[in-house]
Amino acid sequence: MTSKMDRRKQYTRMVLKESLLKLLQEKSISNLTIKEICETADINRSTYYAHYSNQYELLESIEEEFIEDLVATLGRYNFSKEEEALQMTEKLFEFLADKNGICKILLSENTDMYFLKKGMGITHEFIFKNWVTDSRIDQETYEYINMFMVSGSIHVIKNWLENGMDKTPGEMAGILHHFINRGLSGVR
Structure with missing residues (x-):
């Protein structure tokens, strides 16, 4: 069960990173919202906050x-x-x-x-x-x-x-x- 959680955690972080990089091609980090990152990553905000506190930490x-x-x-x-x-x-x-x-x-x-x-x-x-x-x-x-x-x-x-x-x-x-x-x- 632990390795399954680890893989899920790794996958979530990978998707969040890819989403932020995609958004950074068009907008500055200061103009990005957590909502935009979550929509791009197709995850909910509570999942985001389980990993990172803000876009700068990501x-x-x-x-x-x-x-x-x-x-x-x-x-x-x-x-x-x-x-x-x-x-x-x-x-x-x-x-x-x-x-x-x-x-x-x-x-x-x-x-x-x-x-x-x-x-x-x-x-x-x-x-x-x-x-x-x-x-x-x-x-x-x-x-x-x-x-x-x-x-x-x-x-x-x-x-x-x-x-x-x-x-x-x-x-x-x-x-x-x-x-x-x-x-x-x-x-x-």
């Missing part, structure tokens, strides 16, 4: 699940040296290409800033953690430079997804890696 669970999957995927690789950052960046782009539908929704203006901030943290952890700057740059300046690169990288990813992934993950990794290491002076 969105957060989707974001957390995506982030856990991303971290688990990138964590399988042991790219710890700066030279290997290109390979890690390509793995990141491959993951995003595979999950492009949900990724576009989570990076859209229809969600909240949590996912973007968390994505920036992950990008820093896996891509920029071993990036070495000139030793003459103080820690505070380094943090500003790092934030600039990470936020720029997130927006490059967002643009790539919105443009239908017009370049391969390898090409995108190369572009990002080249820009990070050589800046605008290296662009021809």
